[in-house]
Amino acid sequence: MAAPVRVRFLGGVDEVGRLGMVLEGQRTKLLFDYGMAPRDPPEYPAPAPNDLEALFLTHSHLDHSGMVPAIAGSQGIPIVGTSLTRTMSDLLAYDSMKVARLEGYPQPFKREGIAAMNAQWDERHYGDTRESGEFDVRLHAAGHIPGSTMFEADDGSTRLLFTGDINLIDTHLVKKAEPVRCDVLAIEATYSGREHPDRTVTEEQLLDAVSGVVAQGGRVILPCFAVGRTQEMMCILANQGYDVWVDGMGKTVLQMMLEDNRYLRSPRELQKAMEGVTLVKNPAQREKASQAEVIITTSGMLDGGPALHYLSTMRTDPRSAVFFTGYQVPGSGGRSLLDTGALDLGKGKVEKVECEIRHFDFSGHAGHSEIVQFAKRCQPEHVVLYHSDDRSVLAKDLGEFAKVHTPMTGEDVELS
Numbered sequence: 001m002a003a004p005v006r007v008r009f010l011g012g013v014d015e016v017g018r019l020g021m022v023l024e025g026q027r028t029k030l031l032f033d034y035g036m037a038p039r040d041p042p043e044y045p046a047p048a049p050n051d052l053e054a055l056f057l058t059h060s061h062l063d064h065s066g067m068v069p070a071i072a073g074s075q076g077i078p079i080v081g082t083s084l085t086r087t088m089s090d091l092l093a094y095d096s097m098k099v100a101r102l103e104g105y106p107q108p109f110k111r112e113g114i115a116a117m118n119a120q121w122d123e124r125h126y127g128d129t130r131e132s133g134e135f136d137v138r139l140h141a142a143g144h145i146p147g148s149t150m151f152e153a154d155d156g157s158t159r160l161l162f163t164g165d166i167n168l169i170d171t172h173l174v175k176k177a178e179p180v181r182c183d184v185l186a187i188e189a190t191y192s193g194r195e196h197p198d199r200t201v202t203e204e205q206l207l208d209a210v211s212g213v214v215a216q217g218g219r220v221i222l223p224c225f226a227v228g229r230t231q232e233m234m235c236i237l238a239n240q241g242y243d244v245w246v247d248g249m250g251k252t253v254l255q256m257m258l259e260d261n262r263y264l265r266s267p268r269e270l271q272k273a274m275e276g277v278t279l280v281k282n283p284a285q286r287e288k289a290s291q292a293e294v295i296i297t298t299s300g301m302l303d304g305g306p307a308l309h310y311l312s313t314m315r316t317d318p319r320s321a322v323f324f325t326g327y328q329v330p331g332s333g334g335r336s337l338l339d340t341g342a343l344d345l346g347k348g349k350v351e352k353v354e355c356e357i358r359h360f361d362f363s364g365h366a367g368h369s370e371i372v373q374f375a376k377r378c379q380p381e382h383v384v385l386y387h388s389d390d391r392s393v394l395a396k397d398l399g400e401f402a403k404v405h406t407p408m409t410g411e412d413v414e415l416s
C-alpha cells in the first residue's frame with residue numbers, strides 16, 4: 001500500500017446508531033453512511049467535512065441513513081446507492097420528521113433536504129463501479145435487507161471494503177453477503193462475542209410457539225421493524241393456516257420491495273406471502289385485525305405504531321402472546337416489557353401485560369464466528385471495527401491475522 005488512506009468516524013463506533021465514516025485519500029474525501037440514533041432525545045453524528053466528493057449509502061435503516069437529507073440539503077454532492085435504498089430512505093426520512101414533530105424535538109433537516117437527496121441520488125446496482133476522485137467504488141450485496149450494499153473503494157494501491165450491516169446466512173428476503181478481497185476491511189461488530197442460534201431451528205420454535213397460543217384461543221402480536229423484519233415474518237407465517245394480518249409502515253415497504261423486486265432472493269415467495277395475509281387498509285379494519293390470530297405490526301420496539309393499539313386490546317389475556325423478533329434497545333417499550341412485564345401503552349401510565357412475552361433471535365446481523373470466517377476470506381491487512389458497544393472480543397480474534405483498529409469518534413486511523 002504505497003499511498004496511505006485514512007478513515008475517521010463521525011459516530012456509531014462504540015454504539016449501534018448514528019454511523020458515519022469518512023474515507024480520505026490523497027485528494028478526495030468520501031462519506032459512507034450518515035445515520036441518527038432515534039432515542040429520547042434523538043442523537044446525531046458529528047458534523048461532516050464540507051468538501052466531500054460523494055456520499056455512499058449502504059442501506060435505509062435510520063442508524064445509517066437518518067441524516068443523509070441534512071448532507072444532501074447542505075452540500076450538492078451525489079448520493080450513491082441502490083434504487084430500493086433510495087425509495088425506502090425517502091419513506092423513513094419523512095417518517096422521522098413526523099416522529100420528531102410528535103415528540104417535540106427540533107428537526108435536523110427540512111423537507112427540502114429529502115427532495116435534494118432524491119434529486120442528487122446516483123442510482124447504482126450490485127457489480128457497478130462508480131468513479132469518485134481517485135477512487136473506483138464498486139457495489140456488492142450485503143445480505144442484510146433488500147437493496148443493502150457493501151462498498152469496495154480502490155484508489156489503485158489500497159482496496160477498502162466498507163460493509164455497513166451484513167448478514168452471512170441466507171434469509172427469506174436476501175442471500176448472504178460474499179467475501180471481497182481487500183487490504184482494509186471496515187466491518188460492523190454488532191455481535192462481537194455473541195453467536196446466533198441456527199435460523200431454521202428458531203423458525204421452527206416460533207411456529208411451534210404460535211401454534212400453542214392459537215390452540216389455546218389466544219392471539220399473537222409480532223412487533224416488527226418496517227424495513228425487513230415485517231416482510232421476513234410474513235414469509236415465515238403466511239400460508240401456515242393462520243389468520244395473519246399485517247399493519248404499520250411495513251406495508252408500504254412491502255410494496256416498494258415488490259415493485260423494485262430485483263433485490264429480493266425470491267420475488268415469488270414474498271408475493272405469495274402477501275397473498276397469504278390480510279393487509280390492514282384503514283382504521284375500521286384495525287378493529288377486525290384486533291381479533292386476528294396473528295398480527296405483524298410496527299413498531300418493532302413498541303415505541304409507538306399500531307402495535308400499542310393491538311396490545312391494549314389483549315393486555316389482560318394470559319392466553320395471548322407478544323413475540324419479539326428483533327433486538328430491544330434499553331429504554332424502549334419492548335425492553336421494558338421484556339424486563340418488567342409492563343409498559344406505557346401510550347396513555348402516559350405504565351400498565352402490566354398479562355400475555356406471554358418471548359424473544360426470538362432473527363437478527364439481520366452476522367454472528368461472531370461468521371464475521372471471523374468472512375474476514376479471513378477477505379484477507380485484509382487491516383480491520384476497522386464499528387457498530388458495537390463492545391468490540392473487544394472480535395478485536396482479539398481478528399487480531400490473529402490482521403491489524404485491528406477500534407477507533408473512537410473523531411479519531412484518525414491511518415492505514416498503510
Ligand SMILES: [Zn+2]
Nearest residue numbers: 059061144165
Ligand atoms: Zn441495518
